[in-house]
Amino acid sequence: MTLQNFINDALSPWLNTEGIDNDIVLSSRIRLARNFEQVPFPTSGDTAAMEKVLQFIDQEFNQQTFQDFKQFQLVKMSDLKPIEKRGLVEKHLISPNLAENEQTGAVLISKNEQASVMVNEEDHLRIQLYFPGFELTKALEKAEQLDDWFENRTRYAFDEKRGYLTSCPTNVGTGLRASVMMHLPALSMTNQMNNLIPEINKLGLVVRGIYGEGSEALGQLYQVSNQMTLGKSEEDIVEDLKSVVKQVIESERRAREWIMEQLGIQLEDRIFRSYGILANSRVIQSKEAAKCLSDVRLGIDMGMIKNVPKTILNELMVLTQPAFLQQYAKKQLAPNERDVFRANLIRERLQLEH
């Protein structure tokens, strides 16, 4: 298989479409947690109940078409090899927790991989929707429609006082987790993240480094999401998140202007050195790769690097993780072998652009 074919296979098609404010917000996600009435939650460990849920979803929703999401395909964990499951985790289509539920875990995935519905994760259903760029309102609207599609054929566990009942108290009420993935290299370079994160936390939002915790995020990628799910409407939750994200976008833009003014040629040097490392290294660890990819992406957004697509950061952050590297290598790789394959893959990927 050529690298291009491998990439096309390995990446979700929606990743390559451009979205609003996507120099900073790489993607938006909406997740709804839902359970069926009268059926114990997966957390109860009732395997018979989970099997029933899986059967029901298989009968009612497998191969069904919903709007422009086209056909949904049910993928059972029991049918997958460990490396395939890990690939789905790295694409964020399933959670590690679902991958562990080998007997009754499954996921409905839409053809374009924009929508995925986890079955028998911690809740019976976890409806997830991704949009490229800063598109929370649209994502919420679509997620609600998808939710209605499920609701039409079943009865959800719902309480007038508490709302949608979930296995974890942190999800009760709306069951809604809205989040954006942000690339914040200039705020990180100017050491502003350490002050910014507690400020955002005070507003009831959670910030975390996507491939690490706290302010030391790999690739300067941060996820911002709502914490509260109860006592606020879905629209208010999303609006409140949006207003904070807008402010972070503004701060990042100002910080980018500032580093451009202050650092000038030094910044350009850093960006092109990172490009040089990615284009030439023979051995590279994930941490260094992430740092260089972040620099290159910043260089693209600031107009310094041309003829490399913007999506290179998200794309290679996914492709250089263990499962994809091993799929690409077609064999198990020890950590130091992975570093060699990672360097190869990145070099070849950059060569595709010339």
Add this chain to the structure above:
Amino acid sequence: MKCQRCHENEATIHYTQVINSEKTEVHLCEQCAEQEGYMNFNEDHFSIHQMLTNMFPFDQTMNHQQKVQTQESLRCDRCGTTYQEFRQRGKFGCSKCYQAFESYLDPIFKRVHGGNTNHVGKIPKRIGGNLHKQRELDQLQGKLNQLVRDEAFEEAAQVRDQIRKLKEEINQDKGGEA
């Protein structure tokens, strides 16, 4: 807590896995989690233990006897989850657990959801026929109060008519169910 894979670093990634209805808690450091391919932005499984200590603030104020009584008497009669298990894992076993542990839930929800205890968002269409109307009624009452304050009496009269109609509908629905 140490990472269960390398036994060296502090474990920062925590989650529960279910295999053949056997629940196991997994505790890994960041490096090992990355090696295992578990590094992901899965917000629900991060720092669960930290969450739990935040979630049950009132337990510290209970005396020993109260605690023992709670442990023995509270159990969900549908799924069998005891209050003690709920407290340890921080997870309900089924929707009926919400009723079984009802008297303990407000402080937990307040702590997790910024002081809120009641849902104000979406209502399933099939379940909430009357609830939708009740919500609408609440909104109209608020509007009426505002109009009266603003001395917009003509509009207020219209809203009052709407409210009367809605109340009749709600009463009819209730009669129909009984």
